[in-house]
Amino acid sequence: MAAPTVSTAHFVNGSFTDSDGERIDVINPATEEVIASVPAGTQRDADAAVQAAASAFEAWASTPLSERVAAVGRINDGLRARAAELAATITAEVGTPIMFSSKVQVTNPVGITAGVLEVVESGALDPVTFGNSTVVRDPIGVVAAITPWNFPLQQMVAKVTPALVAGNTVVLKPSEVAPLTAGLLAAIIEEAGLPAGVFNMVHGTGPVVGEALAAHPLVDMVSFTGSTRAGRRVAAVGAETIKKIALELGGKSASVVLDDADLVRAVKITVANSYMNNGQACSSFTRLLVPGDRHDEAVEVAAAAAAKYVPGDPTLESTRIGPSVTAAQRDRVVGYIRKGIEEGATLAAGGPDPVEGQERGYYVRPTVFGNVKPDMTIAQEEIFGPVLSVLPYTDDDDAVRIANGTQYGLAAGVFGADADRARAVAGRLRAGQVDINGAAFNTKAPFGGFKQSGNGREFGRYGLEEFTELKSIQS
Secondary structure, eight states: OOOOOOOOSEEETTEEEOOSSOEEEEEETTTTEEEEEEEOOOHHHHHHHHHHHHHHHHHHHHSOHHHHHHHHHHHHHHHHHTHHHHHHHHHHHHOOOHHHIIIIITHHHHHHHHHHHHHHHTTTTSOEEETTEEEEEEEOSEEEEEOOSSSHHHHHHHHHHHHHHTTOEEEEEOOSSSOHHHHHHHHHHHHTTOOTTSEEEOOOOIIIIIHHHHHOTTOOEEEEESOHHHHHHHHHHHGGGTOEEEEEOOOOEEEEEOTTSOHHHHHHHHHHHHHGGGGOOTTOEEEEEEEGGGHHHHHHHHHHHHTTOOBOOTTSTTOOBOOOSSHHHHHHHHHHHHHHHHTTOEEEEEESSOOTTOSSSOOOEEEEEESOOTTSHHHHSOOOSSEEEEEEESSHHHHHHHHTOSSOOSEEEEEOSOHHHHHHHHHHSOSSEEEESSOOOOTTSOBOOSGGGEESOBSHHHHHHTTEEEEEEEO
């Protein structure tokens, strides 16, 4: 795939601006070729962006809501108009199969923004009066949005568009691993005609630009998506200035198959969920919990399903799974596969060996483990690759105990023929989103986690409200 023709500069105070000094290469994970580079932003670059956002805040917050809605609507129109370019760029820098890039990575952000605009137009930001009090939702101020590489457009849009429509100004720090999609988004926002300083973007690393934003006294809120480890650091740095911190972090989601479920269907859906986006999704069902007397059958079905995920060129529409995003990520995943074998899990599919026929690219063999115990490393830690662990359980209580037995609580699934029973089990799971029988992802429902999967919510009305402050006025 040719290098995308995308701006690789910062976007500050209404203009694309490059910076001198070091640059960060952008590597196509399927070919290992350098396809672009972006500036390694500095603390000075971050400060310039924050100063621009702070200067623009008062005027933007005072802009009539109808005009802010119209501006964000133009951004969404731009996403639709450049959908093919966005999908190709995500595939080039992340390695996501083009079919998934087109149908999920680009369409979800459009749906997220449309959902935010719908709830605004239905009165989500309107004042509420009771007694002698009127409660209003004010914008927070300058929002720093720090986003990951795995769903680059979705996570940027999930922060930027609700923040803007609520009246905040924004400084975006996209992942340095996948910054080209951010360049396209910045161009779309520029074309939407927002005032200078309302939206800004600075490339660079988390330890430099991310920390500078989290620590900056003029940043009023940090909305961060990434690893739990990095989230802890953002929260610690931001606490020095008592700014609001919203965190969407890691996951180790369980798919609970009850004894009355259609086992084959449940396992196939779980495998597909586990391997989506090359296994690089924080909400993936990476633990498959099945009744003990059907464990072997479930492992056999999972292994057969995994065999249909043949790693290949992500630009081909027939490809179902592509490479890990970087060599380091590939090595991390392979390390976990080796750890699973060392700890005694049964390797039923895949494994740590290189993918046959792929001489270049950061490919990993889609892997299934059986006889996984709840305390094994592969059942406790987020792997972020195409690795599914199958765990047997004895009864519903045991399944709930195992499902809730990690530090995470982002997502979960329940499969069962008895709808009331499935819903009852779902209600006991400590996770922010629970799908029953493979229910569709809803870009208007709140997304976020319990425990060390983070705090705060994204999408729809609840995601919009994260970017507001409540004020009560008595008269």
